[in-house]
Amino acid sequence: xxxxxxxxxxxxxxxxxxxxxxxxxxxxxxxxxxxxxxxxxxxxxxxxxxxxxxxxxxxxxxxxxxxxxxxxxxxxxxxxxxxxxxxxxxxxxxxxxxxxxxxxxxxxxxxxxxxxxxxxxxxxxxxxxxxxxxxxxxxxxxxxxxxxxxxxxxxxxxxxxxxxxxx
Amino acid sequence: xxxxxxxxxxxxxxxxxxxxxxxxxxxxxxxxxxxxxxxxxxxxxxxxxxxxxxxxxxxxxxxxxxxxxxxxxxxxxxxxxxxxxxxxxxxxxxxxxxxxxxxxxxxxxxxxxxxxxxxxxxxxxxxxxxxxxxxxxxxxxxxxxxxxxxxxxxxxxxxxxxxxxxxxxxxxxxxxxxxxxxxxxxxxxxxxxxxxxxxxxxxxxxxxxxxxxxxxxxxxxxxxxxxxxxxxxxxxxxxxxxxxxxxxxxxxxxxxxxxxxxxxxxxxxxxxxxxxxxxxxxxxxxxxxxxxxxxxxxxxxxxxxxxxxxxxxxxxxxxxxxxxxxxxxxxxxxxxxxxxxxxxxxxxxxxxxxxxxxxxxxxxxxxxxxxxxxxxxxxxxxxxxxxxxxxxxxxxxxxxxxxxxxxxxxxxxxxxxxx
Ligand code: SF4
Numbered sequence: 192x193x194x195x196x197x198x199x200x201x202x203x204x205x206x207x208x209x210x211x212x213x214x215x216x217x218x219x220x221x222x223x224x225x226x227x228x229x230x231x232x233x234x235x236x237x238x239x240x241x242x243x244x245x246x247x248x249x250x251x252x253x254x255x256x257x258x259x260x261x262x263x264x265x266x267x268x269x270x271x272x273x274x275x276x277x278x279x280x281x282x283x284x285x286x287x288x289x290x291x292x293x294x295x296x297x298x299x300x301x302x303x304x305x306x307x308x309x310x311x312x313x314x315x316x317x318x319x320x321x322x323x324x325x326x327x328x329x330x331x332x333x334x335x336x337x338x339x340x341x342x343x344x345x346x347x348x349x350x351x352x353x354x355x356x357x358x
Numbered sequence: 359x360x361x362x363x364x365x366x367x368x369x370x371x372x373x374x375x376x377x378x379x380x381x382x383x384x385x386x387x388x389x390x391x392x393x394x395x396x397x398x399x400x401x402x403x404x405x406x407x408x409x410x411x412x413x414x415x416x417x418x419x420x421x422x423x424x425x426x427x428x429x430x431x432x433x434x435x436x437x438x439x440x441x442x443x444x445x446x447x448x449x450x451x452x453x454x455x456x457x458x459x460x461x462x463x464x465x466x467x468x469x470x471x472x473x474x475x476x477x478x479x480x481x482x483x484x485x486x487x488x489x490x491x492x493x494x495x496x497x498x499x500x501x502x503x504x505x506x507x508x509x510x511x512x513x514x515x516x517x518x519x520x521x522x523x524x525x526x527x528x529x530x531x532x533x534x535x536x537x538x539x540x541x542x543x544x545x546x547x548x549x550x551x552x553x554x555x556x557x558x559x560x561x562x563x564x565x566x567x568x569x570x571x572x573x574x575x576x577x578x579x580x581x582x583x584x585x586x587x588x589x590x591x592x593x594x595x596x597x598x599x600x601x602x603x604x605x606x607x608x609x610x611x612x613x614x615x616x617x618x619x620x621x622x623x624x625x626x627x628x629x630x631x632x633x634x635x636x637x638x639x640x641x642x643x644x645x646x647x648x649x650x651x652x653x654x655x656x657x658x659x660x661x662x663x664x665x666x667x668x669x670x671x672x673x674x675x676x677x678x679x680x681x682x683x684x685x686x687x688x689x690x691x692x693x694x695x696x697x698x699x700x701x702x703x704x705x706x707x708x709x710x711x712x713x714x715x716x717x718x719x720x721x722x723x724x725x726x727x728x729x730x731x732x733x734x735x736x737x738x739x740x741x742x743x744x745x746x747x748x749x750x751x752x753x754x755x756x757x758x759x760x761x762x763x764x765x766x767x768x769x770x771x772x773x774x775x776x777x
Contacts, residue, residue: 205545205546207740207742207743209461209721209740209742209743209744209745210742210743210744211370213722213749214395214424214721214722214723214745215723217395217424217425218425218429218430218433218436219432220399231436231742232749233743234742239640248637251546251605251633252545252546252549252579255545255546255579256481256740256742257480257481257494257721258396258478258480258481258495258497259396259481259497260396260399260479260498260499261399263497263661264399271439278546278549279391280546280549280579281550281579281581282481282495282496282497285496285497285500286497286498286499289499289500290497307548308494309768310575311412317456331608334382336382336511345499346408346499346500346503347403347406347499347502348505350407350503350506350507351406351407352407354407354408354409354506354507
């Protein structure tokens with residue numbers, strides 16, 4: 192996986208999926224439509240200010256709450272390149288991996304960073320650096336099985352290959 | 359080394375003799391579930407797999423319950439897509455008028471049994487742990503693959519053992535025990551882990567109370583919540599569950615990452631304040647909180663016992679003039695039973711709106727959305743920002759007794775205050 196470099200948006204602890212994409216917008220599955228309302232209950236300006244390649248950083252238990260895959264889809268639809276949090280709720284974690292949204296656990300990064308900081312992630316080395324503040328954090332590299340899913344571009348292409356006997 | 363019940367179910371379905379926490383496994387599933395919000399996405403992904411048939415139509419269940427009866431054109435389109443896929447594939451499907459909220463409906467219909475491994479594209483799939491099954495929520499992509507292959511990947515979780523001893527106080531039910539527990543563990547206290555509920559207070563609890571507790575395991579971040587199978591469980595599944603099932607029990611020397619004990623006799627009715635289920639307080643410490651709406655229902659507390667408790671409190675009383683009370687039976691069968699027992703007349707005479715089964719207001723979908731600044735007491739499971747409507751509205755979570763008493767008083771109230 193290539194290094195991911197971008198400008199960060201910062202959120203707090205326990206950001207739930209109702210905040211990431213409120214249920215009132217769940218009558219569609221289109222990532223572009225969902226992206227228009229991404230994070231709006233936490234920061235109404237977010238959908239307008241987020242730029243492709245930006246990185247979301249947050250505190251603990253990011254993505255808690257409902258199983259809606261619309262949450263990582265909305266984030267991906269908004270062009271966000273990666274999410275880094277102190278910890279993730281488990282269904283959100285699975286969903287992000289499954290749809291090919293890169294996510295990383297790095298306790299301490301959110302506390303040490305401010306909105307707009309430049310962040311660079313080296314997925315293979317398990318290293319995340321805040322370039323603005325010159326601080327470096329560790330993140331666990333993915334287990335081989337998940338690397339396989341990521342490399343295939345998500346669970347669907349991965350399982351499709353498996354069904355054809357290619358992996 | 360012994361295994362927990364969760365480990366045993368996972369090992370069996372992975373075709374392994376043993377598993378240990380942290381191990382990544384591929385396991386066979388007994389049932390895959392999705393609803394009108396998550397199924398459309400799962401169907402889209404299923405098609406991308408290039409598969410034409412689900413692995414077993416009798417093991418796939420689709421329930422339109424969130425935005426149904428359809429709240430708008432877009433939801434109608436989604437529900438239609440689900441209905442057409444269900445017909446095409448011949449999977450188990452429940453239509454409006456014959457359905458219920460998925461997690462009330464599936465156990466009632468006998469679709470889940472002890473020892474099952476169930477995945478659902480809904481986070482509250484963990485409800486079925488009340489029957490001694492391993493049941494967990496997944497996303498739509500996971501569900502698409504599960505529908506296609508009959509398998510799903512898991513990381514074996516560590517287990518936290520929760521033991522409840524002592525006799526429950528009056529008006530204290532499963533909802534109060536689980537809210538108290540979430541207050542203690544925190545919303546991420548059981549992240550990636552299994553919760554195993556045991557103890558004499560659990561043995562005393564009805565099946566409805568156990569469903570309520572298992573339902574909210576995910577609110578502590580847990581992967582699943584699981585109960586021992588006892589006489590009450592077997593009584594419940596008798597005549598319902600048609601598939602063979604298997605009762606597993608945790609070994610005496612099973613490993614737990616943590617053991618917590620609670621004296622149930624000291625637990626008061628609980629209220630979770632906005633905007634997290636962990637913000638719990640004893641009813642005696644709530645203070646004067648005026649409310650605009652009360653919702654009694656959902657996959658947490660829309661069952662028979664919940665309606666009976668609410669009716670006991672509302673009988674012969676009137677809902678406060680400035681409060682809207684919305685009562686939603688969890689399934690058509692519960693609705694019919696409540697009619698037969700005269701509970702629905704009690705609600706209507708008290709001034710409540712009674713609805714056909716739907717998730718409706720629980721997720722801020724329809725049938726009781728809150729305006730800016732409004733406050734609700736709800737027997738649902740989440741009080742996140744904007745969960746029931748406007749981002750500046752507030753949801754207080756409680757059991758049916760506190761909810762009904764609050765509807766009468768117009769503020770959050772203890773059941774004793776109205777009796
Ligand atoms: S009642 Fe609420 S929590 Fe339960 S399935 Fe429906 S929306 Fe989800």
